[in-house]
Amino acid sequence: MTGRIEPRLLKGFRDIDPTAMERRVYILNKIEKVFRLHSFAPLFTPTLEYLDILKGKMGEEADKLLFSFTDIGGREVGLRYEFTISLARYVAMNPNIRFPFKRYQIGSVFRAEKPQKGRFREFTQCDFDIVGSSSPIADAEIISVMYDVLNELCISEFKILMNDRRLLFSILEKLGVMKDMLLKASRLLDKIDRVGKEGVIKLLEEHKLLNESIKKFIEMSEPTTAYRDVMEEFSKMIDITKEVEEFTELMMTVNQMTGNDKRIVYSPALARGLDYYTGPVFEVVVEGVGLGSIAGGGRYDNMIGIFSGRDIPATGSSFGLDRLEEVLEKKNLFPSELGRPYCLVTIFGDETVKYSLDFYRQLHKEKIPAEIYLKPKNIGKQIGYADSRGFRYTVIIGPEEAGADKVKVKDMRTGEEKVLDKDGAIEFLKEGL
Amino acid sequence: MTGRIEPRLLKGFRDIDPTAMERRVYILNKIEKVFRLHSFAPLFTPTLEYLDILKGKMGEEADKLLFSFTDIGGREVGLRYEFTISLARYVAMNPNIRFPFKRYQIGSVFRAEKPQKGRFREFTQCDFDIVGSSSPIADAEIISVMYDVLNELCISEFKILMNDRRLLFSILEKLGVMKDMLLKASRLLDKIDRVGKEGVIKLLEEHKLLNESIKKFIEMSEPTTAYRDVMEEFSKMIDITKEVEEFTELMMTVNQMTGNDKRIVYSPALARGLDYYTGPVFEVVVEGVGLGSIAGGGRYDNMIGIFSGRDIPATGSSFGLDRLEEVLEKKNLFPSELGRPYCLVTIFGDETVKYSLDFYRQLHKEKIPAEIYLKPKNIGKQIGYADSRGFRYTVIIGPEEAGADKVKVKDMRTGEEKVLDKDGAIEFLKEGL
Numbered sequence: 001m002t003g004r005i006e007p008r009l010l011k012g013f014r015d016i017d018p019t020a021m022e023r024r025v026y027i028l029n030k031i032e033k034v035f036r037l038h039s040f041a042p043l044f045t046p047t048l049e050y051l052d053i054l055k056g057k058m059g060e061e062a063d064k065l066l067f068s069f070t071d072i073g074g075r076e077v078g079l080r081y082e083f084t085i086s087l088a089r090y091v092a093m094n095p096n097i098r099f100p101f102k103r104y105q106i107g108s109v110f111r112a113e114k115p116q117k118g119r120f121r122e123f124t125q126c127d128f129d130i131v132g133s134s135s136p137i138a139d140a141e142i143i144s145v146m147y148d149v150l151n152e153l154c155i156s157e158f159k160i161l162m163n164d165r166r167l168l169f170s171i172l173e174k175l176g177v178m179k180d181m182l183l184k185a186s187r188l189l190d191k192i193d194r195v196g197k198e199g200v201i202k203l204l205e206e207h208k209l210l211n212e213s214i215k216k217f218i219e220m221s222e223p224t225t226a227y228r229d230v231m232e233e234f235s236k237m238i239d240i241t242k243e244v245e246e247f248t249e250l251m252m253t254v255n256q257m258t259g260n261d262k263r264i265v266y267s268p269a270l271a272r273g274l275d276y277y278t279g280p281v282f283e284v285v286v287e288g289v290g291l292g293s294i295a296g297g298g299r300y301d302n303m304i305g306i307f308s309g310r311d312i313p314a315t316g317s318s319f320g321l322d323r324l325e326e327v328l329e330k331k332n333l334f335p336s337e338l339g340r341p342y343c344l345v346t347i348f349g350d351e352t353v354k355y356s357l358d359f360y361r362q363l364h365k366e367k368i369p370a371e372i373y374l375k376p377k378n379i380g381k382q383i384g385y386a387d388s389r390g391f392r393y394t395v396i397i398g399p400e401e402a403g404a405d406k407v408k409v410k411d412m413r414t415g416e417e418k419v420l421d422k423d424g425a426i427e428f429l430k431e432g433l
Numbered sequence: 434m435t436g437r438i439e440p441r442l443l444k445g446f447r448d449i450d451p452t453a454m455e456r457r458v459y460i461l462n463k464i465e466k467v468f469r470l471h472s473f474a475p476l477f478t479p480t481l482e483y484l485d486i487l488k489g490k491m492g493e494e495a496d497k498l499l500f501s502f503t504d505i506g507g508r509e510v511g512l513r514y515e516f517t518i519s520l521a522r523y524v525a526m527n528p529n530i531r532f533p534f535k536r537y538q539i540g541s542v543f544r545a546e547k548p549q550k551g552r553f554r555e556f557t558q559c560d561f562d563i564v565g566s567s568s569p570i571a572d573a574e575i576i577s578v579m580y581d582v583l584n585e586l587c588i589s590e591f592k593i594l595m596n597d598r599r600l601l602f603s604i605l606e607k608l609g610v611m612k613d614m615l616l617k618a619s620r621l622l623d624k625i626d627r628v629g630k631e632g633v634i635k636l637l638e639e640h641k642l643l644n645e646s647i648k649k650f651i652e653m654s655e656p657t658t659a660y661r662d663v664m665e666e667f668s669k670m671i672d673i674t675k676e677v678e679e680f681t682e683l684m685m686t687v688n689q690m691t692g693n694d695k696r697i698v699y700s701p702a703l704a705r706g707l708d709y710y711t712g713p714v715f716e717v718v719v720e721g722v723g724l725g726s727i728a729g730g731g732r733y734d735n736m737i738g739i740f741s742g743r744d745i746p747a748t749g750s751s752f753g754l755d756r757l758e759e760v761l762e763k764k765n766l767f768p769s770e771l772g773r774p775y776c777l778v779t780i781f782g783d784e785t786v787k788y789s790l791d792f793y794r795q796l797h798k799e800k801i802p803a804e805i806y807l808k809p810k811n812i813g814k815q816i817g818y819a820d821s822r823g824f825r826y827t828v829i830i831g832p833e834e835a836g837a838d839k840v841k842v843k844d845m846r847t848g849e850e851k852v853l854d855k856d857g858a859i860e861f862l863k864e865g866l
Contacts, residue, residue, distance in 0.1 A: 005485050007525035007740035010510060013481060015523050018474035018536060025475055037797050039774055039804035041451035042458055046555050047480065047512075047541055048446060048500070052438050067481070069502030072545055077443060079480075090448050092440035098822065100807055103451060108480055112505055122479050135807040137780075137790075148797065256790040307440035341472055347570075357570075357689040364470050364581065371472035374533055374568040389531065 012115030013122055020325070022339030024124070027324050028106060030152045031126050035104045038145050040128050043103040045086035051076040056085040056306060057276060067112045067121075079110040083127045084303065084316070091131055092307035099132025099312075118322065129316025131304055136246070139280045139299055139315045140253035146284055146295055146317055147258045153324070154333050157287040161223055161267035164250065164280045165298070167231075167243040168271060174238035175213040185209045186271035189218070193285070193292060197221070200269075213237060218269060227251050227266035234268070250280055276300045280315070289330045294323040337392075343370040343429055344386040345395045346379055348402075355402040359395065359422060368429050370395075386412060393429060445547075445554030453758070455772030457557070460757050461539060463585045464559050468537045471578050473561050476536040478519035484509040489518040489739060490709060500545045500554075512543035516560045517736065517749070524564055525740035532565025532745075551755065562749025564737055569679070572713045572732055572748045573686035579717055579728055579750055580691045586757070587766050590720040594656055594700035597683065597713045598731070600664075600676040601704060607671035608646040618642045619704035622651070626718070626725060630654070633702075646670060651702060660684050660699035667701070683713055709733045715750070722763045727756040776803040776826045776862055777819040779812055781835075788835040792828065792855060801862050803828075819845055826862060 009015065016024065048071075055062045068078035080086055083105045091097060106126045115121055128145060130138045143160060150158050168189075169182045177185050188203045195203070197218055204210040204218075217234070224230055231244045247266075254264055272281040279299035286294055297317025304312040328334055345360045347353055353376065363370040371391075373382045379396060386394040396408040396417075407425045410417045420428060442448065449457065488495045501511035513519055516538045524530060539559045548554055561578060563571045576593060583591050601622075602615045610618050621636045628636070630651055637643040637651075650667070657663055664677045680699075687697055705714040712732035719727055730750025737745040761767050778793045780786055786809065796803040804824075806815045812829060819827040829841040829850075840858045843850045853861060 005489070005740060007486065007522045008483060009479065009522075009526070010481055010483060010504075010508065011506065013479035015479070015526070016477035017527070018476055021475035021477055024477075037800065037802050039802060041772070042454035043451055044449035044454055044457075046442065046446035046448070047543075048443055048555065050441065050443060053440065056438070067504065071443075071500065073444065075443065089440045093442070093448070094450070102804070110480075122481065130807075133807045137786075137805065137807045140790075141805065141807070144794075253786075253790065256787055257794055259794065307438055339474070353570075353686075354689055357686065361577070361690055361692065364577075367470065369470050369472060371535070372570065372574065374563075374566045374570045374574070 010121075012120055014120055019339055023325055023328065023334055024321055026334065026338055027153065027321060027328065028124075028126070031149055031319060032104075032106070034145055034148045034152055035128055037148070038102075038141065040102045040104040040145070043087070043090065043105050044107075045080070045083065045090055045105065047079060047108070048077050049080055049086060049089070051078045053089055053307075054078045054080060054085060056088065057303065064113055065111055067110050081111055082109050083107075083125060083318075084129070084300075087127075087129060087131070088304045089307055091304050091312060095308070097132075100138065101131040102129075103131070104128040118326070120322070124321035126319040126321060127316060128318070129314055131314045132312060133315075134301065134313035136250040136253055136280070139250055140257050142297060142315050142317050143254050143264070143282055144257040146282070146297075146319075147261065147264070149295075149319065150284065153328060155286060155327060155331065157331075158263055159223060159285050159287070160264045160282060161270050161285060161293075162251065162254070162264065162280065162282045163267050163270035164243065164247045165271065165277050166279055167240065167247050168268070170240050170243045171217060171234060171238065171268075172214070174240065175217060176211050177209055177214070181209060183275055187273065189269045190271040190273055192218075192221075192269055221267070221269035223265040223267040225262050225265050230266060230268060247280075272296055272298055274298075274300075276303045278302055282317070286327050286331075289327050291323055291326060294327055295319045341369070341371060341389055341391045342433070343368060343393045343395060344382070344389075344391045345370055345372045346382040346397060347373050347376045348379060348396075348398045349376045352376075352397055352399060352402045356397045359397065359407060359425075362422065362426065363395075363429070366426050366430065368426065368433065383410065392432065395425065443554075447553055447555075452772055456758055456761065456767055457754055459767065459771055460586065460754060460761065461557075461559070464582055464752060465537075465539070467578055467581045467585055468561055470581070471535070471574065473535045473537045473578070476520070476523065476538050477540075478513070478516065478523055478538065480512060480541070481510050482513055482519060482522070484511045486522050486740075487511045487513060487518055489521065490736065498544055498546055500543050514544055515542050516540075516558060516751075517562070517733075520560075520562060520564070521737045522740055524737050524745060528741070530565075533571065534564040535562075536564070537561040551759070553755070557754035559752040559754060560749060561751070562747055564747045565745060566748075567734065567746035569683040569686055569713070572683055573690050575730060575748050575750050576687050576697070576715055577690040579715070579730075579752075580694065580697070582728075582752065583717065586761060588719060588760060588764065590764075591696055592656060592718050592720070593697045593715060594703050594718060594726075595684065595687070595697065595713065595715045596700050596703035597676065597680045598704065598710050599712055600673065600680050601701070603673050603676045604650060604667060604671065604701075605647070607673065608650060609644050610642055610647070614642060616708055620706070622702045623704040623706055625651075625654075625702055654700070654702035656698040656700040658695050658698050663699060663701060680713075705729055705731055707731075707733075709736045711735055713748070719760050719764075722760050724756055724759060727760055728752045770825075774802070774804060774822055774824045775866070776801060776828060777815070777822075777824045778803055778805045778828045779815040779830060780806050780809045781812060781829075781831045782809045785809075785830055785832060785835045789830045792830065792840060792858075795855065795859065796828075796862070799859050799863065801859065801866065816843065825865065828858065 066078045071077050277298040278301045281298035283293035283296035299315040301313040304314045347356045360372045394410040408419050499511045541555050710731040711734045714731035716726035716729035732748040734746040737747045780789045793805045827843045841852050
């Protein structure tokens with residue numbers, strides 16, 4: 001009966017095999033290490049939430065985006081599509097939280113929208129946010145975490161693009177965009193990396209949001225470290241003194257926290273897609289991989305309070321694991337030995353099983369990763385298995401070795417074999433780790 | 434509008450705050466370390482699967498147990514309630530997998546059944562299995578992983594109870610239980626830890642499954658290291674030569690892989706709840722915590738093949754994270770400094786911000802976990818913050834320290850303060866890690 005069930009995956013979902021998982025575990029360990037170094041603490045919120053909570057500030061796209069259903073208790077529920085709304089709910093339900101609340105959350109989020117190439121309906125997000133501080137040092141801290149993660153992963157050809165929505169909106173407004181069209185205009189501006197400046201100028205024209213000054217602004221909008229000069233140029237057209245001051249303070253703080261790294265740049269037209277950002281916005285792009293941004297974030301001071309009815313400032317960012325994996329793969333940045341099994345212990349025959357098992361146990365005691373061949377078999381076959389699996393070493397224990405209380409260690413790369421006493425073998429295998 | 438949404442959690446679901454999450458991360462890191470030491474590799478399967486896949490071998494209880502719904506594409510889908518069925522699907526869809534396939538999977542599983550005290554509808558399971566080997570060394574390997582995890586977590590008052598369903602069923606059958614009643618009888622036997630021997634004897638009587646020999650068997654069924662003696666006693670009543678041989682080989686192998694630990698015992702009446710076990714079964718109990726088993730597993734040779742139509746032997750086990758957390762808490766086994774923030778860097782005023790940020794950056798470069806106070810404020814208040822948050826050290830940088838290119842390190846436990854140059858402070862803070 002059950003034999004007839006066709007084994008298959010849901011559209012847009014995937015298995016991730018051990019080889020790919022080893023890469024992902026490698027990345028996640030590095031990310032978590034940086035989060036902890038910066039005193040962010042882990043938080044867990046459930047995968048399922050009430051639908052009205054998840055919809056929070058979403059518009060009509062919610063019905064397309066969310067996996068939602070009625071549970072057996074008749075409740076309208078959904079699978080989380082991001083972590084921020086659950087963070088807002090958590091903060092509202094725990095009024096005694098001490099601010100700043102620096103938390104991270106790593107896990108699966110779900111999108112019901114049509115899956116595209118390289119985009120899945122379940123994927124892993126790594127969020128980190130600081131809730132309860134409006135200080136630019138909090139924004140700079142978020143950026144410095146992104147910066148440290150990139151360095152920890154040995155990604156060098158990156159840029160962190162920075163802007164402030166207050167600055168951008170002020171510029172656009174003073175150049176003639178109506179207040180109620182600012183979000184619209186910023187969403188079009190955000191398409192620069194996909195359609196180019198000319199494309200965006202055309203789009204703005206189509207939406208009757210273009211004039212000569214705005215065209216000039218767009219043409220001047222190159223990512224740059226010379227943020228002071230560029231803002232001075234803008235200031236010749238319009239008065240943006242207050243916004244320039246705020247952004248200058250942020251840039252200075254970021255520069256101090258990252259050692260004036262030239263890869264951190266001002267990107268005058270950067271807006272970021274999400275409507276809820278209220279201040280600084282930032283994103284990470286990596287050159288030469290043909291990907292959009294691999295991380296992004298910003299300040300969102302009107303979001304965390306939506307369930308508690310009070311404004312709670314917040315700033316944060318998020319890495320997408322799929323994109324990071326793709327970058328490291330394309331840039332060849334994974335350690336060459338990653339996921340390679342280390343040491344196979346052979347079992348020659350019934351008379352040596354005990355000796356093999358005993359040595360296997362000793363290896364684990366010494367924290368040497370090892371696998372044992374699961375039954376007595378021709379040693380050649382076992383070495384063949386070790387070879388095909390990519391083991392670094394094989395420990396051969398035949399009657400001769402067992403009789404002399406020794407083991408033979410074969411280096412699978414060079415083919416070299418050494419007969420060693422057990423302590424010597426353990427020392428040798430430890431050195432190779 | 435959105436302000437009126439009541440922040441709330443779904444029944445049976447929970448947030449896990451940073452304090453509890455630190456404990457869980459601690460446990461998961463230890464578990465993953467042991468898995469890797471034993472050459473198990475991570476696998477990911479999706480949270481959502483086709484409903485008919487999830488139902489696999491489940492009976493009618495599926496409708497009660499599963500969170501299921503119709504997705505926007507009209508597909509019948511469900512949230513996974515365990516990992517084994519997805520593993521079976523994965524193996525069927527990837528016919529080129531090399532056996533033995535040693536994989537682990539850690540993640541959320543979902544049960545729609547009524548939540549009870551300490552039981553949630555979403556909880557974390559840590560599964561590890563060996564697919565494709567029928568060798569008792571594979572079963573022993575699973576048990577030795579459980580054993581190493583317990584040791585790694587410093588749990589000492591445990592027992593690993595072992596049995597073999599073939600042995601148990603053979604005994605029951607030869608003592609008079611009809612073949613088609615063996616599963617039923619074994620399910621009743623499995624209640625010994627909840628209702629005691631007398632209770633089980635009564636239950637068996639009610640179900641007309643009791644006779645004098647079975648009563649005697651139950652009375653003799655104490656967990657014991659003297660498995661040979663006990664089986665010899667049973668052998669006086671019935672012929673179980675083959676089953677005794679098999680089980681003896683397993684026990685010997687387990688003993689070799691665990692150094693003859695006396696906490697690994699034969700438990701003659703142990704059956705385990707799941708119907709699909711076909712050979713060895715085992716479970717971990719911890720004394721003095723008032724919990725049932727905290728891990729369990731066994732061999733299931735007819736399960737992995739259900740989608741591929743061929744028999745694929747497998748053996749495995751699983752730890753439940755909630756139970757482990759409870760054990761470590763009750764036994765006071767978490768490190769006392771766990772989750773305690775390490776070092777707070779203060780910001781005295783605008784004139785010292787740069788110096789504080791610079792030192793903060795140096796701490797991270799040296800891999801010293803640190804947090805920075807997010808704005809200039811009265812130093813007393815910042816120390817008060819460090820105190821209330823439980824920081825181990827506070828780094829105080831006032832104009833005097835900054836001027837002399839030094840920092841003041843305050844030990845928050847003793848109140849002692851030391852003025853040190855930056856290198857000295859870094860060295861000192863490193864020592865405390």
